[in-house]
Amino acid sequence: MNKLKQKFLKLIVLGLLLSPLGATSQTDEGALKNIYKTSLTNGMSYLWLDYLSNTIGGRLSGSTNAELAVQYTKRELEKLGLDKVWLQPVMVPKWERGEKEMAYISTNGELDKVNICALGGSVATPENGVKAKVIEVGSHKDLESLGEDKIKGKIVFINRALQPDLINTFEAYGGCSSERYRGAAEASKYGAVGTIVRSLSSRQDDYPHTGSMSYGDLPAEKRIPSAAISTNDAVKLSEALKKDKDLEFFFEMSCQQFDDVQSYNVIGEITGSEFPNEYIIVGGHLDSWDLGDGAHDDGAGVVQSMDVLRLLIENGIKPKRSIRVVLFMNEENGLRGGRKYAEIAKEKGEKHIFALESDAGGFTPRGFSFDGSDLMLKKIDTWRPLFKPYLIHFFEKGYSGADIGPLKNDDILLAGLRPDSQRYFDHHHAANDTFEHVNKRELELGAATMTALVYLVDKYGVEISLEMKDIKD
Amino acid sequence: MNKLKQKFLKLIVLGLLLSPLGATSQTDEGALKNIYKTSLTNGMSYLWLDYLSNTIGGRLSGSTNAELAVQYTKRELEKLGLDKVWLQPVMVPKWERGEKEMAYISTNGELDKVNICALGGSVATPENGVKAKVIEVGSHKDLESLGEDKIKGKIVFINRALQPDLINTFEAYGGCSSERYRGAAEASKYGAVGTIVRSLSSRQDDYPHTGSMSYGDLPAEKRIPSAAISTNDAVKLSEALKKDKDLEFFFEMSCQQFDDVQSYNVIGEITGSEFPNEYIIVGGHLDSWDLGDGAHDDGAGVVQSMDVLRLLIENGIKPKRSIRVVLFMNEENGLRGGRKYAEIAKEKGEKHIFALESDAGGFTPRGFSFDGSDLMLKKIDTWRPLFKPYLIHFFEKGYSGADIGPLKNDDILLAGLRPDSQRYFDHHHAANDTFEHVNKRELELGAATMTALVYLVDKYGVEISLEMKDIKD
Numbered sequence: 001m002n003k004l005k006q007k008f009l010k011l012i013v014l015g016l017l018l019s020p021l022g023a024t025s026q027t028d029e030g031a032l033k034n035i036y037k038t039s040l041t042n043g044m045s046y047l048w049l050d051y052l053s054n055t056i057g058g059r060l061s062g063s064t065n066a067e068l069a070v071q072y073t074k075r076e077l078e079k080l081g082l083d084k085v086w087l088q089p090v091m092v093p094k095w096e097r098g099e100k101e102m103a104y105i106s107t108n109g110e111l112d113k114v115n116i117c118a119l120g121g122s123v124a125t126p127e128n129g130v131k132a133k134v135i136e137v138g139s140h141k142d143l144e145s146l147g148e149d150k151i152k153g154k155i156v157f158i159n160r161a162l163q164p165d166l167i168n169t170f171e172a173y174g175g176c177s178s179e180r181y182r183g184a185a186e187a188s189k190y191g192a193v194g195t196i197v198r199s200l201s202s203r204q205d206d207y208p209h210t211g212s213m214s215y216g217d218l219p220a221e222k223r224i225p226s227a228a229i230s231t232n233d234a235v236k237l238s239e240a241l242k243k244d245k246d247l248e249f250f251f252e253m254s255c256q257q258f259d260d261v262q263s264y265n266v267i268g269e270i271t272g273s274e275f276p277n278e279y280i281i282v283g284g285h286l287d288s289w290d291l292g293d294g295a296h297d298d299g300a301g302v303v304q305s306m307d308v309l310r311l312l313i314e315n316g317i318k319p320k321r322s323i324r325v326v327l328f329m330n331e332e333n334g335l336r337g338g339r340k341y342a343e344i345a346k347e348k349g350e351k352h353i354f355a356l357e358s359d360a361g362g363f364t365p366r367g368f369s370f371d372g373s374d375l376m377l378k379k380i381d382t383w384r385p386l387f388k389p390y391l392i393h394f395f396e397k398g399y400s401g402a403d404i405g406p407l408k409n410d411d412i413l414l415a416g417l418r419p420d421s422q423r424y425f426d427h428h429h430a431a432n433d434t435f436e437h438v439n440k441r442e443l444e445l446g447a448a449t450m451t452a453l454v455y456l457v458d459k460y461g462v463e464i465s466l467e468m469k470d471i472k473d
Numbered sequence: 474m475n476k477l478k479q480k481f482l483k484l485i486v487l488g489l490l491l492s493p494l495g496a497t498s499q500t501d502e503g504a505l506k507n508i509y510k511t512s513l514t515n516g517m518s519y520l521w522l523d524y525l526s527n528t529i530g531g532r533l534s535g536s537t538n539a540e541l542a543v544q545y546t547k548r549e550l551e552k553l554g555l556d557k558v559w560l561q562p563v564m565v566p567k568w569e570r571g572e573k574e575m576a577y578i579s580t581n582g583e584l585d586k587v588n589i590c591a592l593g594g595s596v597a598t599p600e601n602g603v604k605a606k607v608i609e610v611g612s613h614k615d616l617e618s619l620g621e622d623k624i625k626g627k628i629v630f631i632n633r634a635l636q637p638d639l640i641n642t643f644e645a646y647g648g649c650s651s652e653r654y655r656g657a658a659e660a661s662k663y664g665a666v667g668t669i670v671r672s673l674s675s676r677q678d679d680y681p682h683t684g685s686m687s688y689g690d691l692p693a694e695k696r697i698p699s700a701a702i703s704t705n706d707a708v709k710l711s712e713a714l715k716k717d718k719d720l721e722f723f724f725e726m727s728c729q730q731f732d733d734v735q736s737y738n739v740i741g742e743i744t745g746s747e748f749p750n751e752y753i754i755v756g757g758h759l760d761s762w763d764l765g766d767g768a769h770d771d772g773a774g775v776v777q778s779m780d781v782l783r784l785l786i787e788n789g790i791k792p793k794r795s796i797r798v799v800l801f802m803n804e805e806n807g808l809r810g811g812r813k814y815a816e817i818a819k820e821k822g823e824k825h826i827f828a829l830e831s832d833a834g835g836f837t838p839r840g841f842s843f844d845g846s847d848l849m850l851k852k853i854d855t856w857r858p859l860f861k862p863y864l865i866h867f868f869e870k871g872y873s874g875a876d877i878g879p880l881k882n883d884d885i886l887l888a889g890l891r892p893d894s895q896r897y898f899d900h901h902h903a904a905n906d907t908f909e910h911v912n913k914r915e916l917e918l919g920a921a922t923m924t925a926l927v928y929l930v931d932k933y934g935v936e937i938s939l940e941m942k943d944i945k946d
Contacts, residue, residue, distance in 0.1 A: 037638040164914070165510040167863055202914060364837075364893050366864065390640055391839065393866040420837050420893060422914045441637070441675060441895045 028459075032386055032452045034315045039448035044310055046440045048076060048303040049362070053293040053435035060120075060290040061330040062094025062261045069286050070264050073302065073327050077268040080310050084271070087264040090340040092330040094261050095121055097290055098254030101227060103196075105240050106131070107247035112240070114233035116196065117208040117291060118255040119180060120333045121215075122226045129252035130155065130194045130225060136241055140179055140186040152191030155249050157241075158183045159198045159234050162425065169202050169421040170360070170399075173428075176200050177211075184226035185216045194251065195226045198234035200425060206230045207430040210289050212333045225253055265337045266327040270309055272458075274320040279345075280354045281324045282308045282454055285331035285338075285403055292433030296424065300362030300438060302327050304417075304447040311451040319458040321353070328403040331359070335402055342406035354457045356415045356450060357401025361427075362443040363419035367394025368453065372413035372462065379464040380413070383456050392449055394418050413462040417450055501932075505859055505925045507788045512921035517783055519913045521549060521776040522835070526766040526908035533593075533763040534803040535567025535734045542759050543737050546775065546800050550741040553783050557744070560737040563813040565803040567734050568594055570763055571727030574700060576669075578713050579604070580720035585713070587706035589669065590681040590764060591728040592653060593806045594688075595699045602725035603628065603667045603698060609714055613652055613659040625664030628722050630714075631656050632671045632707050635898065642675050642894040643833070643872075646901075649673050650684075657699035658689045667724065668699045671707035673898060679703045680903040683762050685806045698726055738810045739800040743782055745931075747793035752818075753827045754797045755781045755927055758804035758811075758876055765906030769897065773835030773911060775800050777890075777920040784924040792931040794826070801876040804832070808875055815879035827930045829888045829923060830874025834900075835916040836892035840867025841926065845886035845935065852937040853886070856929050865922055867891050886935040890923055 039045070052059075052069060059066040070087065077085045103116040118124075135150060136157045137143060143151060158179045162172035177200060184195045199209035208228045215223045229237065240247055266286065272278060284301020288294020305325045312319060328337035345352060356368075367387070370377050377397060384395050400414035408414060419442070427433040512518070525532075525542060532539040543560065550558045576589040591597075608623060609630045610616060616624060631652045635645035650673060657668045672682035681701045688696045702710065713720055739759065745751065757774020761767020778798045785792060801810035818825060829841075840860070843850050850870055857868050873887035881887060892915070900906040 036640070040638045165513045167509070167918075169914075364895050391867065394864065422837050422918070423912050426912070439896050439899070441642075445640075445895070 028386055028456065031315065031317065031455055035311055035451045035455065036390055036448040038311055038314050039307065039444040039451070040441065042314070043307055043444040043447060045303040045307040045443050045447045048306060049295060049299050049438060049443065050435060052299045052302065053295040057293045058290040059286060059288045059294055060095070061092040061263060061287045061333060062258065063290070066263060066287050066329065070266055070329070073266045073286065073306065077266065077306060077325065080268070081313060082268045082270055082309060084269045086267055088267055088340060088344065089262060089264055090329055090336050091260045092263040092336050093334045094258040095333065096256050096258070098124065098256060101251065101253045103227070103249070103251035105237060105247055105249055107240055107244045114236065115206050115208050115230040116227040116251055117210045118253045119197065119213040119226045119228055120210055120289065121213050121257070122184070122253065122255055123223045124254045124256060125194070125225045125252050129250055131248050131250040132193050133246060134237070134241060134249045136238060140183045143186050143190055148190045151187065154192055155194040155196055156183070156187035156192040157196045157237060159238055161198060162200060162202055169425050172202070173200055173425055180211050180228065181213050184213055184224055185218055188218055188222050188224045192224055194224050196229050196249065197226065199228045199231050200428070201231050201430070202425040204231045204235070206232050207432055209428060209430040210291055211429045225251070227251055227253060263329045265329050265341055267324055268309060269322055269324045270312065270319055272321040273318050276322050277351060278321040279324060279350055279352045280321050280454060280457055281326050281352065281404070282356045282450060283326035283328055283403060284358045285328040287330050287332055289332055289429045291429065291431040292427070293435060294433060295435045295438045296361040296427050296433050297429065298331065298359045300443055300446065301358035304358045304443065304450055307447040308451045308454055311447065312455065317455060321458050323454060323458065331403050338403035339406050345407065352407055352412050353462055354413050354415070355400070355404035355407050356417065356453060357404045358417040358446060358450060359401050359403070360417060360421065361419050361424040362438040362446060363423060364442045365392060365417055365419050365446040365449040367392050367418050368415045369396050369398030369400065369418055370413060370415050371398065371400045371408070373410070375464045376413045376462045379462065387452065390445065390449065415453070417446060419446060501859055501929065504788065504790065504928055508784055508924045508928065509863060509921040511784055511787050512780065512917045512924070513914065515787070516780055516917040516920060518776040518780040518916050518920045521779060522768060522772050522911060522916065523908060525772045525775065526768040530766045531763040532759060532761045532767055533568070534565040534736060534760045534806060535731065536763070539736060539760055539802065543739055546739045546759065546779065550739065550779060550798065553741070554786060555741045555743055555782060558741045561740055561813060561817065562735060562737055563802055563809050564733045565736040565809050566807045567731040568806065569729050569731070571597065571729060574724065574726045576700070576722070576724035578710060578720055578722055580713055580717045587709065588679050588681050588703040589700040589724055590683045591726045592670065592686040592699045592701055593683055593762065594686050594730070595657070595726065595728055596696045597728050598667070598698045598724060598726050602723055604721050604723040605666050606719060607710070607714060607722045609711060613656045616659050616663055619663070621663045624660065627665055628667040628669055629656070629660035629665045630669045630710060632711055634671060635673060635675055642898050645675070646673055646898055653684050653701065654686050657686055657697055658691055661691055661695050661697045665697055667697050669702050669722065669724070670699065672701045672704050673901070674704050674903065675898040677704050677708070679705050680905055682901060682903040683764055684902045698724070700724055700726060736802045738802050738814055740797055741782060742795055742797045743785065743792055745794040746791050749795050750824060751794040752797060752823055752825045753794050753927060753930055754799050754825060754877070755829045755923060756799035756801055756876060757831045758801040760803050760805050762805055762902045764902065764904040765900070766908060767906060768908040768911045769834040769900050769906050770902065771804065771832045773916055773919070774831035777831045777916065777923055780920040781924045781927055784920065785928065790928060794931050796927060796931065804876050811876035812879050818880065825880055825885050826935055827886050827888070828873070828877040828880050829890065829926060830877045831890040831919060831923060832874050832876070833890060833894065834892050834897040835911040835919060836896060837915045838865060838890055838892050838919040838922040840865050840891050841888045842869050842871030842873065842891055843886060843888050844871065844873045844881070846883070848937045849886045849935045852935065860922070860925065863918070863922065888926070890919055892919060
């Protein structure tokens with residue numbers, strides 16, 4: 001390539017970086033306008049979510065409801081006129097809560113009922129429950145200094161609240177989630193007979209919030225039952241302990257782990273017109289916890305992702321690259337679906353350039369966080385002005401999503417939709433994660449925002465120096 | 474002033490405009506951090522709102538509840554250690570809904586009940602209600618072309634939906650609000666016997682939404698009863714009319730207008746340490762419609778404004794200018810409080826430099842709209858980076874608020890807090906504008922965002938050339 005040509009190409013690249021609209025055009029402004037309009041006036045996401053939440057309900061991996069969700073979303077995708085729709089088999093864990101849990105505080109001969117739920121993956125209590133004294137800690141990291149002397153035979157109560165002054169509630173959640181995930185395994189090492197973890201909720205209320213936990217490599221006989229307690233009852237228990245450190249806590253749970261069962265990722269594809277072997281995927285996870293109907297986590301992401309492909313079709317956009325919607329199974333307690341998808345993609349040598357996940361609730365979208373090279377991020381950032389009319393302002397480097405994480409390599413850009421986070425952990429993994437807490441417009445704005453980004457990535461790619469690479473010989 | 478000095482001052486002014494942080498400093502970053510932290514960990518707004526919503530309830534002007542709200546907020550302000558707290562007398566209209574309204578569609582001998590509510594200011598129906606044929610229009614502007622022939626003796630049904638593809642729902646509301654306000658006055662001119670207006674809601678549901686209407690200068694005998702119908706029932710009525718254009722609609726309302734009564738604006742002040750005669754005010758309106766408890770409209774704005782002064786005090790900030798919280802009476806159906814405050818301020822020659830209103834719901838704050846000179850807006854815009862950590866990105870020229878509108882002149886900057894608007898009109902003026910639909914963190918973020926702006930305006934003023942003016946002699 002001669003020097004003049006090189007200079008010219010450098011200028012193009014520089015232009016992409018510096019021009020306020022990058023390589024985008026008025027056509028793009030119009031395309032985004034149409035995409036948002038179609039979603040807000042003729043979206044399908046809310047109707048699909050209604051069915052998934054209200055007709056099917058909670059969809060824990062391995063459950064009948066999870067299978068119903070697989071069948072339903074496959075059927076709905078088949079109606080959209082995609083080029084392909086298929087099921088990708090994956091074996092998933094199966095855990096069941098059993099009967100509703102029961103717990104109380106026993107102090108000075110009085111019993112005071114509290115709201116708990118088993119953490120996902122916990123063993124049951126013995127048939128007649130566990131009753132023991134309680135030792136309260138702020139974190140499982142405090143256990144070591146307390147030692148076996150003070151812990152043995154007791155129930156460990158991990159009372160760690162989400163830090164309220166963090167603006168992004170996911171950061172506050174991240175600061176506590178290892179208490180839930182590892183608390184029981186750590187407490188067991190010192191002879192505890194159970195753990196009670198304060199619910200990872202931003203609110204003070206009576207809902208216990210479940211979520212996954214793990215015993216690591218503890219042998220079966222060392223596994224102790226582990227439950228979440230509502231934030232109100234965590235405060236109540238802590239206050240009660242201040243008055244009577246010898247009070248007893250009772251809880252009873254009948255949860256059970258079964259053998260793995262067959263399940264599926266649900267996949268639909270519009271095959272690309274120019275680069276059919278370059279893949280863009282958009283997805284959420286089909287499974288949910290069992291207490292609510294999983295409307296925010298992650299019914300919202302599922303139906304928004306389905307609507308991305310439909311909104312492209314409705315607006316007559318014929319993608320150059322192949323666009324897939326992937327509805328992952330088993331994000332909540334295993335990530336088997338995400339791992340399987342990446343494994344098969346690798347086996348087949350499929351080149352994935354972009355993956356977008358929506359798994360942060362169906363609230364008003366604020367933007368995206370991106371996980372990719374700095375050059376990719378610079379390119380994406382030139383598209384930011386196109387999103388301003390839709391109040392989408394957040395384009396930051398950060399976490400994308402659990403299901404698409406296994407696809408990570410140097411050539412892919414990963415992204416997560418970032419809705420407003422303030423209410424998310426009020427509902428997350430609890431009985432109040434239900435359809436009526438999802439707002440139709442907010443959900444539809446999310447679907448449109450995702451579609452807009454997929455449209456731009458398909459049109460312009462994510463590599464800023466793509467043209468230069470192509471011309472080099 | 475010599476030329477060198479002039480040049481130097483110009484450079485300062487230019488610096489203010491160009492430097493990314495303007496004249497702000499690291500101290501400001503710290504101050505904002507403390508303000509947000511205090512609001513999120515030790516805010517009072519949610520507790521106050523609980524009382525205002527759940528203990529008092531709906532607070533229509535002239536009602537006992539409105540007086541209870543005056544007394545309660547005055548008492549609470551007196552606890553804060555302000556320099557002054559007082560009541561500003563204002564006469565307000567008094568309208569009462571009376572018994573719950575009743576309405577049905579009568580078609581082919583079958584009666585189908587629908588959900589309506591009287592619009593604020595409407596006359597009652599005759600004692601036995603109104604029953605008449607219906608003519609449906611998309612707007613009161615269609616009435617002229619239909620003429621008396623087609624309208625006389627009928628009920629006019631104005632079926633105008635909020636435009637769903639507008640991102641800002643206030644724009645969609647603005648496009649329909651004159652139907653509610655003027656519909657009855659216009660329909661009466663052509664001999665209609667009543668008007669039924671589709672509720673100004675973004676949602677399809679069963680809640681009728683009230684709001685103010687006016688007969689203009691129509692004589693008493695020409696005033697016809699006017700009601701809002703729920704969005705679901707507007708669709709139902711429209712469908713029924715397609716099948717049977719001769720169906721009859723019945724409605725019964727017993728609302729009543731009384732003589733004006735004495736009420737009050739509630740005002741609290743921290744007197745400025747350097748410029749006590751320059752006033753900054755922050756406010757919301759104490760009155761609300763009667764169907765819900767007025768938590769979003771505008772309990773949220775009231776308690777956020779009260780907390781602005783408290784958050785300044787809690788953070789040891791001693792303002793240079795005088796900061797007032799003004800809780801306006803009668804925004805909903807008269808604006809008497811806003812007008813009275815401006816009238817008295819003018820009489821006393823009080824120099825108001827900045828007024829901020831929160832009257833758009835207690836949802837996650839996104840930013841502000843500003844009504845002031847371009848230079849003021851440029852200055853304010855230099856503060857934008859300070860708000861980025863709090864996801865406050867919207868700084869645009871636009872509408873401020875109804876209550877502070879009467880203060881407008883060339884020297885004042887008016888501003889309105891802009892929370893996320895997607896859910897606002899789901900609740901606005903309806904029975905579901907209630908406390909449980911306000912999220913504590915979102916409310917507190919709004920209070921902090923308002924406090925941060927008041928802090929900056931107090932510290933730096935709104936006039937970009939203030940220093941130059943001061944030095945001129």
